[in-house]
Amino acid sequence: MDPQVRPHYTLDELLGQCDASADFTIEDQDWLNGEAVGGELL
Numbered sequence: 001m002d003p004q005v006r007p008h009y010t011l012d013e014l015l016g017q018c019d020a021s022a023d024f025t026i027e028d029q030d031w032l033n034g035e036a037v038g039g040e041l042l
Helices: 011-016 026-033
Strands: none
Touching: none
16 A cells, blocks of 8 residues: 655645635634633633
């Protein structure tokens, strides 16, 4: 079996694919407004 080469992306390339003006989903809002549940660094 031959190894498969994974594509490499820069942060600029990934951010270029995003719509910065898109609204947050309800799930996103819940996650952002939720409390810490474990070992998060705040």
